[in-house]
Every structure is written in C-alpha cells, then in structure tokens.
Amino acid sequence: MSVSTLAPAFTLDDARAAGLRKDQVYALLTAGRIERLGRSVYVRTGTIDPAFAALAAATALRNAATLCLTSALAHHDLTDQIPFGTDIALPRGQRHPAGFEYVTWHSFDAATFTIGRETFDAADGLQLAAYSAERTIVDSFRLAHHEGPDLAYTALRRWLQRRGSSPASLLQVAASFPKALPRIRQALEALL
Incomplete structure (x- = not known):
C-alpha cells in the first residue's frame, strides 16, 4: 500500500481511484502516514507545511479555496497576529466543507472572487491559492467591522514600507x- 502515489492532499474518492480501499486508508491513518483534516479529506504526513495543511485539504474538496484575510496577511508578512485558524474564502453559493477544525470560512462575491487571486507551490507541485497582498489589504478594510480597523491599518503601513509597493496598484x-x-484613499492620504 503506497501512499506516495497520492497527492499531498486527497479525498477518499481520490484514494479509491488510486486503488486503495477504505480500510487501507484507515490503516494509513492509524499508522500516522496520513492525517484527516476534514470529512473524507486527508493529507500525507510531513509533505505540507502545517500553515497550509487546511488550505490544501480544502482545495482537494473545492478548487476555488483561497487563503484570505488574517491568514493571507500572515502569508505576506503584513501582520504580527497569529491566526487562531485558517481563513479560507469560497465563492458565495458554494457550500463550505464539513468537519474542518480551526478553519474560518468566508463567502466572497463570485463576481470579484478572482481579483487578486494568485497560486503558489506548497509541496510536490501542489498548487494552492492565496489573495495578493493588495487584495488582502482591500479585504481587510472592506471587512474592518469584522476584523478590526487596526489589522487593516497595520497591514497597509507595512505594505507601504516595502520596496516596490505602489499605491496605484492598491487603488486599482x-x-x-x-x-x-x-x-483606502483616506488611509493612504494619512500614511503618505
């Protein structure tokens, strides 16, 4: 029973398609070679950075899963806050997967969902998505009533101190x- 033929994050259906029976998947789970992160979704132990494990599992179930808000700010090193769980966005109307611990699900408008959405290689060719620094800052201001205004202002201040940051790209x-x-215009005027 070879777990290396499976993707770093996979579903029970993916395991079956690779020739593993359900009892073999449970044997791998008991042996500690895989971890269960949600209902019928697993990750291979030691292949994915723990910071991205929940996102990888969510992506195995929903291709549109995207790292957002505080988690994306931490990914871009724009906050000192350590998120309690992983913030993951899905287009509004998609059902949030069940059984995930320490994941905060967000539903973003489908018309603007892909704006600023970028992919990165997490492990073994596994492509995951996160919002760009600019989009995440915009979302932090947009959702300041939930996330708190300090988070947005701190992220903007840090982003502006970076070489190559352009207020024009943020405004775009x-x-x-x-x-x-x-x-955002008001915050830029105050900080520049």
Missing part, C-alpha cells in the same frame, strides 16, 4: 470594491 484593486475605496 480597490476600484472593484466601491464601498472600500474611500476608506
């Missing part, structure tokens, strides 16, 4: 979110 992303645009 913010233009797709008309309610957040005035707050």
